[in-house]
Amino acid sequence: MQRLSLAGLAVLLHVLWADRREIIGPRLRDGAITLGILHRLEDLPVGWSDTAQEAAQYRVVPRADSARFGHVTGPLSWKRWLFLPEEVLFRAVRDDQDGGFTLSATPTAPLRAFLGVRGCDLAAIAIQDRIFAHDPAYCARREATLIIAINCLEPGGTCFCASMETGPQARGAFDLRLTEWLDAGTPSYLVESGSAAGRKLLARLPIEACTPEDQARVEQALAQAATRMGRQLDTGGLAERLAARPGHRHWQQVAARCLSCANCTLVCPTCFCSTIEDRTDLSGTTAERVRRWDSCFDLEHSYIVGGNVRADPAARYRQWLLHKLAYWHTQFGTSGCTGCGRCITWCPVGIDLTVEAAAVAGSEA
Amino acid sequence: MNATPGGADPALWLPEPWRIERVRRELSDTFTLELQPTAGGAPLRFLPGQFNMLYAFGLGEVPISISGDPEADGPLVHTIRAVGPVTEAMRRLVPGDVLGVRGPFGSCWPVSGAEAEGCDLVIVAGGVGLAPLRPAILHVLRHRQRFGQVCIFYGARTPADILYRHELRRWRGQFDLLVDVTVDRATQDWAGRVGVVPRLVEGGGYDPQHTLALVCGPEIMMRHTARALLARGVRRERIHVSMERNMKCAVGLCGHCQFGPHFVCRDGPVFRFDVIEALMTVDGL
Ligand SMILES: Cc1cc2nc3c(=O)[nH]c(=O)nc-3n(C[C@H](O)[C@H](O)[C@H](O)COP(=O)(O)OP(=O)(O)OC[C@H]3O[C@@H](n4cnc5c(N)ncnc54)[C@H](O)[C@@H]3O)c2cc1C
Ligand code: SF4
Ligand code: SF4
Ligand code: FES
Numbered sequence: 001m002q003r004l005s006l007a008g009l010a011v012l013l014h015v016l017w018a019d020r021r022e023i024i025g026p027r028l029r030d031g032a033i034t035l036g037i038l039h040r041l042e043d044l045p046v047g048w049s050d051t052a053q054e055a056a057q058y059r060v061v062p063r064a065d066s067a068r069f070g071h072v073t074g075p076l077s078w079k080r081w082l083f084l085p086e087e088v089l090f091r092a093v094r095d096d097q098d099g100g101f102t103l104s105a106t107p108t109a110p111l112r113a114f115l116g117v118r119g120c121d122l123a124a125i126a127i128q129d130r131i132f133a134h135d136p137a138y139c140a141r142r143e144a145t146l147i148i149a150i151n152c153l154e155p156g157g158t159c160f161c162a163s164m165e166t167g168p169q170a171r172g173a174f175d176l177r178l179t180e181w182l183d184a185g186t187p188s189y190l191v192e193s194g195s196a197a198g199r200k201l202l203a204r205l206p207i208e209a210c211t212p213e214d215q216a217r218v219e220q221a222l223a224q225a226a227t228r229m230g231r232q233l234d235t236g237g238l239a240e241r242l243a244a245r246p247g248h249r250h251w252q253q254v255a256a257r258c259l260s261c262a263n264c265t266l267v268c269p270t271c272f273c274s275t276i277e278d279r280t281d282l283s284g285t286t287a288e289r290v291r292r293w294d295s296c297f298d299l300e301h302s303y304i305v306g307g308n309v310r311a312d313p314a315a316r317y318r319q320w321l322l323h324k325l326a327y328w329h330t331q332f333g334t335s336g337c338t339g340c341g342r343c344i345t346w347c348p349v350g351i352d353l354t355v356e357a358a359a360v361a362g363s364e365a
Numbered sequence: 366m367n368a369t370p371g372g373a374d375p376a377l378w379l380p381e382p383w384r385i386e387r388v389r390r391e392l393s394d395t396f397t398l399e400l401q402p403t404a405g406g407a408p409l410r411f412l413p414g415q416f417n418m419l420y421a422f423g424l425g426e427v428p429i430s431i432s433g434d435p436e437a438d439g440p441l442v443h444t445i446r447a448v449g450p451v452t453e454a455m456r457r458l459v460p461g462d463v464l465g466v467r468g469p470f471g472s473c474w475p476v477s478g479a480e481a482e483g484c485d486l487v488i489v490a491g492g493v494g495l496a497p498l499r500p501a502i503l504h505v506l507r508h509r510q511r512f513g514q515v516c517i518f519y520g521a522r523t524p525a526d527i528l529y530r531h532e533l534r535r536w537r538g539q540f541d542l543l544v545d546v547t548v549d550r551a552t553q554d555w556a557g558r559v560g561v562v563p564r565l566v567e568g569g570g571y572d573p574q575h576t577l578a579l580v581c582g583p584e585i586m587m588r589h590t591a592r593a594l595l596a597r598g599v600r601r602e603r604i605h606v607s608m609e610r611n612m613k614c615a616v617g618l619c620g621h622c623q624f625g626p627h628f629v630c631r632d633g634p635v636f637r638f639d640v641i642e643a644l645m646t647v648d649g650l
Pocket of ligand 2: 072118119121160162167341
């Protein structure tokens with residue numbers, strides 16, 4: 001572990017820009033911590049916090065210090081830069097000669113760095129890596145992306161990464177990992193590398209040595225953070241109990257409140273459903289196939305000739321929750337939930353996954 | 366770089382152009398296409414029960430089972446019922462037109478494995494559900510001596526909806542096949558059976574202890590057929606059914622075909638009944 005001063009953080013950004021990387025990171029916009037392109041160091045949300053999240057409640061408030069990463073997760077997640085909300089899968093041109101067609105696919109994969117990826121979101125990226133392991137466009141973008149993770153010392157009100165074992169320490173596939181440390185309100189950054197690319201990057205930065213005491217302080221702060229999660233979920237035997245109870249009366253009780261608005265699936269960093277749209281130009285000689293984010297809350301999602309399989313909103317909520325917390329294990333060997341809390345915060349009627357899952361898992365019927 | 370995902374497949378989304386060689390009208394709304402690769406490439410290798418994604422230029426892509434002979438080097442065969450915009454457009458295609466083909470995908474009927482060797486086969490189809498079973502039937506006919514009794518039970522809504530009518534008649538004339546056809550609603554010219562397919566299963570003609578059953582049709586028909594087979598003593602793990610769900614990708618990443626923990630496109634469409642029996646009893650899964 002080494003240390004980077006605030007000026008050192010600026011050098012990190014400049015080194016990335018010099019490498020022609022676009023930097024995506026947290027920004028304050030429209031009263032929320034969102035993610036977007038950073039053009040200057042000052043674009044980071046200096047002295048702002050959004051940790052006081054609750055079901056259907058989100059607010060950004062000033063901090064007493066000048067922390068750059070003193071917030072948690074806002075409505076956006078990194079998936080929109082890897083699994084794009086809309087993407088052309090191929091273009092097709094009709095061949096006048098023989099009625100056939102020629103296809104072309106040109107996935108875009110700009111060089112990027114993600115700055116400030118938290119444990120929950122790092123886990124979400126690892127999950128989507130498995131889902132899209134063969135998708136050429138996803139893989140190209142993923143390989144062009146450098147990940148600079150950040151440890152969480154101040155979890156938010158809807159966070160439960162400790163339950164899902166994805167945080168508050170960022171673990172897994174990062175290139176660099178930062179911990180923001182405040183001394184008398186001024187931040188500096190403890191930094192570790194997690195890959196060869198990360199080590200190379202580190203070698204170009206004005207790093208300072210850090211003491212074993214610094215390291216111990218970080219570890220202690222992380223251990224403390226794990227005890228201050230706003231939510232928790234008992235995952236022991238959870239998948240089995242949920243999957244065994246598709247007829248539980250609680251599904252109807254949630255459905256009575258659920259608006260089927262799909263907010264939860266849009267903010268969720270692991271949700272991967274997509275639909276396809278085919279378009280042609282007016283002359284009908286060129287066509288394109290477009291993939292767009294979809295949601296299992298959409299009635300059409302389960303359409304087959306003869307009817308929609310999940311016509312009942314209760315069946316759709318059940319699909320979302322069982323997929324996340326039960327079926328995902330069978331499909332991908334991991335939970336589909338990282339405990340980021342977004343779906344709780346951004347549900348307009350405050351439906352809380354941790355509460356609903358516990359209600360179904362807690363009683364037989 | 367940090368960990369990179371393995372094995373990007375550049376062709377994952379790209380249909381290959383295949384040219385229609387022949388069109389056969391089967392029923393008022395159902396037709397069969399025979400296709401050859403435009404690039405003069407090799408025939409498509411597939412297993413009975415697998416499907417392709419067929420792309421109609423600019424209109425859409427739909428999952429359609431392969432209906433040809435898996436061991437012949439002939440054309441790629443698809444039997445399609447026109448039910449919506451994409452399949453309607455396919456009905457208007459004529460020889461020389463081109464379709465996009467992506468595949469083959471999915472699991473298969475276990476007719477070539479050791480578990481089928483020497484046992485009786487009960488093949489049960491409803492409506493256009495005979496199309497995905499045709500390759501299995503053709504395989505069985507080719508290797509007839511490997512099996513015991515072979516029963517084909519088929520149900521259609523009306524006599525006018527009987528698919529592969531001539532072929533069924535030919536199979537029926539074969540001494541080593543038991544072919545029985547029933548319709549839900551008879552018309553005046555129908556002298557055959559009236560009633561639902563599970564009835565035919567109840568009639569027997571096979572040794573339940575040594576039977577492998579392949580069932581394809583509407584979900585409710587498959588449920589009732591499975592129940593009839595179980596009632597006669599066929600073991601649940603020896604019954605196979607083919608599921609249908611909305612499909613957009615066929616490669617396990619659009620999420621649309623989920624059926625409990627299964628992706629129908631990848632883990633199915635053919636499932637062992639005991640694996641999905643509990644799921645089939647839940648409404649709206
Ligand atoms: C594994 C599998 C094998 C199939 N094999 C055959 C076959 O051999 N012959 C045949 O005629 N039909 C088959 N079907 C059904 C066929 O895919 C649908 O009838 C077709 O998708 C309808 O598309 P459409 O655009 O014409 O109609 P619409 O009703 O407008 O459908 C719109 C869209 O919904 C989806 N969709 C609708 N119905 C289905 C469905 N039943 N299954 C999957 N997606 C659906 C498709 O994406 C389709 O483009 C099969 C389905 C599956 C899943
Ligand atoms: S869930 Fe954990 S890792 Fe994610 S923002 Fe909250 S504290 Fe940080
Ligand atoms: S289900 Fe909710 S808490 Fe879990 S990863 Fe998705 S948005 Fe986050
Ligand atoms: S069809 Fe897309 S996941 Fe199965």
